Amino acid sequence: MNIKFVPLFIGLISAISSCQQKPSNPPIIGTWELISATTTEKDTTFSTFNPSVRMIKMINPTHFAFMSHNRQTGSDSAAAFTAGGGKYTLADSVYTEHLEYYIDPAWENNKFEFVVKIAGDTLIQKGIEKVDKLGIDRVITETYVRVKD
Template sequence: MKKSALIILALICFNCKKETPTIAISGTWKLVYAEIIENDSIQIKDLENTEFIKIINDSHFAFFNQNKTDTTNFYSGAGTYVLNGNTYNEVLSFTESQNLKNHKFSFKIQISGDTLIQSGIERIKAAGIDRTITEKYIKIN
């Protein structure tokens, strides 16, 4: 009897789907730090007069940027993403820049508490972009 129970238990465990833990990335995130490394120089984005948020659900993302005091420098974009472990791949489907449309951006992400950090290389020859970025967000919902 014990042998039969062990065999059944082994079969059950063998057929169990092994799930990898997922990172809780869904939510609304506010950019609090952004660093761009390009041509051996480091630029820290001045966020004093601008607001940038990123909204992520189970399959899509959207981002919005605008000045705090007026409507200048407004830009946005949206698309789909795939999260595999800590690799976060975005495809930018909605943008005003034709050179960026349908481009795949690959980032490494890290989430600790209410903080999301994403970093990666953005390289788009047609747009003249070749830089490394690091962005830090705080979850606001």
């Protein structure tokens, strides 16, 4: 090969390599802030969203975590803080949380299955929240908006 074509050849190889698509993360990966929540128990649906509570959910490729904090509780901020997390799976639109950590241990080691829909920067998840130990069996719908940097 002629020496003057080496830089051109290297440039061509670099250009072709940069065109290869790298696998991208699913759109659910990110940080989400709760903007709406409803619960349905038996035949009654009601809002569970409290605008004075800020809740975020963070989802990475293998785990999720959520935290909420009521900013209007006065001096006892620990009493107004909730957090939990664990592993999850995502198959098509079925998002399943395996809750490993939670402020209330009665919720731990439960599985919660949701159908998720992502439209632009909005994530909606709907599914059954069932904790036999606590007698909880209800449908929840939560709407999140993606937190921007």
